[in-house]
Amino acid sequence: MTHLFCFGLGYCAQHIATRLTARGWRVSGTSTCAERIAELKRAGFCAALFEGTQSGSGVDELLSQSTHVLLSIPPGSDGDPAYVHHGKTIAHSNRIVWIGYLSTVGVYGDAAGGWVSEEDEANPASDRGKRRLAAERAWQALGVASGKRVDVFRLPGIYGPGRSAIEEVKAGTARRLVKPGQVFNRIHVEDIAGAVVAAIDKGAPGRVYNVTDDEPGPPQDVVAYAAALLGRAPPPEIDFATADLSPMARSFYSESKRVSNARLKQELLPRLVYPTYREGLDAIAAGAKK
Numbered sequence: 001m002t003h004l005f006c007f008g009l010g011y012c013a014q015h016i017a018t019r020l021t022a023r024g025w026r027v028s029g030t031s032t033c034a035e036r037i038a039e040l041k042r043a044g045f046c047a048a049l050f051e052g053t054q055s056g057s058g059v060d061e062l063l064s065q066s067t068h069v070l071l072s073i074p075p076g077s078d079g080d081p082a083y084v085h086h087g088k089t090i091a092h093s094n095r096i097v098w099i100g101y102l103s104t105v106g107v108y109g110d111a112a113g114g115w116v117s118e119e120d121e122a123n124p125a126s127d128r129g130k131r132r133l134a135a136e137r138a139w140q141a142l143g144v145a146s147g148k149r150v151d152v153f154r155l156p157g158i159y160g161p162g163r164s165a166i167e168e169v170k171a172g173t174a175r176r177l178v179k180p181g182q183v184f185n186r187i188h189v190e191d192i193a194g195a196v197v198a199a200i201d202k203g204a205p206g207r208v209y210n211v212t213d214d215e216p217g218p219p220q221d222v223v224a225y226a227a228a229l230l231g232r233a234p235p236p237e238i239d240f241a242t243a244d245l246s247p248m249a250r251s252f253y254s255e256s257k258r259v260s261n262a263r264l265k266q267e268l269l270p271r272l273v274y275p276t277y278r279e280g281l282d283a284i285a286a287g288a289k290k
Contacts, residue, residue, distance in 0.1 A: 001024070001025070001026050002020075002024075002025045002026070002067050002068065003025065003026040003027070003028070003065055003066045003067050003068070004016070004017065004020055004025055004026070004027045004028075004066065004067075004068045004069070004070060005027075005028050005029060005062055005063055005066040005068070005069050005070070006027065006028070006029030006030070006069075006070045006072055007029065007030050007050065007069070007070070007071050007072060007073050007081075007082040007086075008029065008030060008031070008071070008072035008073035009027075009028075009029025009030060009031060009040055009045060009047060009072075010031070010072060011158070011160070011163065011189060012072055012102060012158065012189055012192050012193070013029060013070055013072045015160070015189050015190060015192065015193040016070065016192070016193045016196050016197065017029075017045070018193070019193055019194075019197050020197065021044075026046075026065075027045055028045055028046035028047060028048070028062045028065075028066070029045060029046075029047060029048075029070075030047065030048050030049065030050035030056055030059060030073075031047060031049065031050070032049070032050065032051050032052070034049060037049055046062060048062060050081070050082075050085075052073070052076065052081030052082075052085075053081075054085060055085045055086065056085070056086070059085075059086055060086065060089050063086060063089050063090060063093060063096070064089075064093065064095070065095070066093070066095060066096055067095050067096060067097055067098070068096065068097065068098045068099075068100070068200065069090055069096055069098070069099045069100070070099075070100045070101075070102070070196070071099070071100065071101045071102060071135075071139065072102045074128075074131075074132075075131040075132060075134065075135040076131070077131070079131075079134065079135065079138065080135040080138060080139070083135065083138050083139065083142070087138075087142055090142070090146075090148075091142050091145065091146040091148075092146070096148060097148060097149060098148065098149045098150075098151070098200060099139055099142070099143055099148055099149070099150045099151075100150075100151050100152075100153065100196055100199065100200070101135065101136060101139050101150065101151070101152045101153065102153050102155060102192075103132050103133075103135070103136050103152050103153060103154045103155065104128075104129065104132050104154060104155055104156075105154045105155065105156045105185065105210060105212065105257070105259045106124060106126060106128060106129035106132060106255065107122040107123075107124045107129050107132050107133040107136065107154060108120060108122055108123060108124070108129075108154075108255075108257060108259070109122075109123040109124050109125045109126075109129060109255060110125060110254065110255040110256060110257065111255075111256065111257035111258070112181075112256060112257075113181050113182075113183055113256045113257065113258065114257060114258065115257070115258045115259075115260055116257050116258070116259055116260065117210065117259075117260040117262065117263070118154075118207075118208045118209070118210060118263055125254070125255070126251055126254070126255075128251070136152050136208075139152075140152070140206070143206060149203075149205060149206045150206040151196075151199045151206050151207055151208075151209065152206075152207075152208040152209070153192070153195060153196060153199075153209050153211045154208065154209065154210050154211065154212075154259075155187055155192065155211050155212070156184060156185035156186050156187055156212050156213075156259060157184055157185070157186040157187070158186070158187060158189055158192065159186055159187075159188060159189070159277075159280060160188050160189030160190065160280070160284070161189075161284055161287060163189075164226070164280070164281060164284050165222050165223050165225070165226035165277075165281060166226050166229065166230065166281055166284045166285050166288060168223070168226070169223065169226045169227050169230055169232060169235075170230065174223045174226065174227070174235050175223070175235060175238055175243075176219075176220040176223045176224065176234060176235050176236065176237045176238060177219065177220060177237075177238050177240050177243055177245075177253070178218070178220050178237045178238065178239060178240060179240035179241075179253055181256060182218060182219065182240070182253060182256050183216045183217055183218055183256055183257070183258060184216060184217070184218075184219055184256075185212035185213055185216040185257075185258070185259045186212070186213055186222070186277055186280075187211055187212050187213055188213070188272075188273065188274035188280040190273050190274065191211065191213075191269065191272045191273055191274055192211055194268075194269055194272075194273065195209060195211045195264060195268050195269055198268040198269055199268055202267065202268065204267075207263070207267070209263055209264050209267075209268065210259050210260060210261050210263065210264060211261070211264055212259045212260075212261045212264075213261070213272065213274070213275060213276055213277065213280075214261065214272065214275040214276055215275070215276040215277070216257075216258040216259065217277070220237060222277050222281070223235065225277065225278060225281060226281050226285075229281060229282065229285040230285065240253060
């Protein structure tokens with residue numbers, strides 16, 4: 001039986017799991033929280049606790065039964081915890097044939113609003129981006145050394161049901177930060193799932209894919225659109241320069257780029273289900289009314 005093991009069986013990984021279990025796949029994975037482990041088991045998944053500081057109890061046993069591995073946890077200052085503690089097990093497995101790594105478009109660094117593609121050299125400026133690039137390269141090297149296919153999926157801001165500007169506007173937490181020239185890509189969680197499953201199906205040598213939408217744009221426009229869908233006045237614009245932001249939040253605005261998804265559409269998904277935030281938010285708003 002084909003078996004996907006997910007380091008981090010969370011929001012994105014569960015959408016991927018739903019597609020694969022419908023095909024008869026077995027899916028298992030990890031969480032850092034014991035309560036979450038119990039929830040995953042109640043949902044029908046095999047789950048193991050993995051906090052990232054040492055080998056997870058039961059992880060190697062599940063990996064020994066797996067054919068595919070998805071990495072959906074962030075690296076730390078010492079590297080990717082899954083690689084550090086379980087990389088050798090994965091490399092030596094005779095069953096595992098595919099490794100997927102969910103990375104970030106942050107590895108490109110700042111392009112001053114210009115376009116970037118997979119052909120551009122990664123040039124991260126932030127520690128977060130540098131760690132992600134190091135993790136990408138570690139898994140790619142493991143794949144070369146062990147003969148396993150490795151696909152890297154570089155993701156922008158992720159949204160979907162329960163995690164979007166719709167919920168933020170409803171909760172009164174949405175903010176329309178305005179920084180002239182700032183643009184971001186984003187991607188609906190269902191399109192992430194579609195891309196990962198298509199890559200598994202493709203069976204070609206490992207590739208790097210930008211899994212992004214068709215229309216990078218100013219973040220304040222997304223909030224305004226969500227408010228309009230809900231029939232509410234948008235929150236007031238806030239000047240980024242004077243906004244009260246955490247260092248983490250401010251760091252996201254230090255980079256502006258338009259990320260091309262041409263390779264994704266040519267090789268995996270000719271058309272996204274939600275090509276822009278409008279279609280995605282339309283669907284979320286419609287679902288919330290049911």
